[in-house]
Amino acid sequence: MAARIDLTFDCADAQLLAAFWKTALGYVDEPPPPPFATREEWLAQFDLPEDESEDDGAWLCDPEGVGPRLSILKVPEPKTAKNRLHIDIRVPGHGAADERWARIRAEAERLVGAGGKVVEEFDGHHVTMADPEGNEFCVGAGPA
Structure with a gap:
């Protein structure tokens, strides 16, 4: 196990x-x-x-x-550097590249509405984001 x-x-x-x-x-x-x-x-x-x-x-x-x-x-100390481990959020489904990218961007926009921030977009592949305290994570496509 x-x-x-x-x-x-x-x-x-x-x-x-x-x-x-x-x-x-x-x-x-x-x-x-x-x-x-x-x-x-x-x-x-x-x-x-x-x-x-x-x-x-x-x-x-x-x-x-x-x-x-x-x-x-x-914790008392602030975040001082880039995370060495981060979470990847995978939106479901494969489909055509433009459909997949639209789902990724829609999820990133939803998370901005929840307090996240877009750090960088890798067009057609994934969006690097930060949570409200600056912890980096990515939004990309995953299995259906």
Whole structure:
């Protein structure tokens, strides 16, 4: 059995980034681990320092259980360089090149509306973007 992975984003505003990635990926808030009924209840066991709150983290999951979980955690230091690992968002379907490119651009526009930013377009192939905190990701075509 292959190992499963989770991806973790360091950030300045966990709730802002969580809202963006839920929109981008169709993810939902991950329920707290059993036996806890709420995230607040789960976090209480860690005795957080006074300057930290439950809003300093967010945990997201693919509602179908296919994609990796995302942890989004507030950290004190800012992002200083290009990501060494990034997410590729694949719009479904192959089709003719112009149809595929139209789907890619439409998805990029949708993500701009959610707070993302276009960094560069590679005409006909993919769009490099950044989330609201500057984390790079790409939008391209994928399997149907």
